[in-house]
Amino acid sequence: MAAICSLYIINKSGGLIYYKDYGSGGRMDTNDSLRVASLWHSMHAISQQLSPTTGCYGIELLEADTFDLHCFQSLTGTKFFVVCEPGTQQMESLLKVIYELYTDYVLKNPFYEMEMPIRCELFDINLSQVVQKDRVVLLGR
């Protein structure tokens, strides 16, 4: 799917625990992706402080000329964000589905250590199925 460029999952202290590149757009090496993750973590925290409205949970969408960045933060502080082409729809629901997969295949896996990089075969398999799936299916959920 061309619309999504990359997916990041960062733990509550800003460390990158999952990164997946979907081919289109500028490729990044490991260092760059780590940098983007911690940068986003800090920006997200600052945005909460700077927000003029009370009860702000941080940036949910960043719109730039060449990309959109959608972010979803779980109650425990884990952040999921996707970088996609401008104007891509249904990214919020995609992030929710990815969060659901994370709770199922990562948190229920006895061999996963909390806050550590995610290396779970089942999570990878199900994630690629969700991302490749037709949007119509995503809409129907």
Added chain:
Amino acid sequence: MIGVGKIKQYSNVLDKPLSKGKQEVSLSAFAFLFSELVQYNQTQVDNIAELERRLEDAGYAVGARVLELLCHREKGNRRETRLLGILSFVHSTVWKVLFGKVADSLEKGTEHEDEYMISEKELLVNRFISIPKDMGTFNCGAFVAGIVRGVLEGAGFPAVVTAHFVPVEGQQRPRTTILIKFAEEVLIFPPSLVTVLLWI
């Protein structure tokens, strides 16, 4: 969100069967509990074989109890004494009560007379578990193997039961096979025969 199935609704509370009670628990709750069971046992062992043995022992206790319960509830206090009878009891009755469905297949081993296999495409306990590469062929189905061993031994069919991953062509995920190898005396003196001998 992912559940075993829906609980059957009865319009009248009096229609509800008394003895069975609520049969299903949340799959998520079970998955977290099982995950903790594996994690706890992992802290108690040095190697994978030991972990497998501990999981099997935990399952054995479940199996022994399940046999008692189901003989009472489903079979009117009768216990299977034939080899094929007890195998199909495990494959259908036990599986249905524990996992909400009948096991995918029950086969006889081709190489040995005393081996039987219960295969499951996606074992419930393995639904959310990815085995790390460095753990090799370890399978959390050892717990289910323990349950099967508990049922069989309780019914008088001592056996060695192990769980294995078997790759399936055209599938990303391997299926799990529970391999049952009966002890020698079972084939020579099955419990049905022993009962007859006692009567004489």
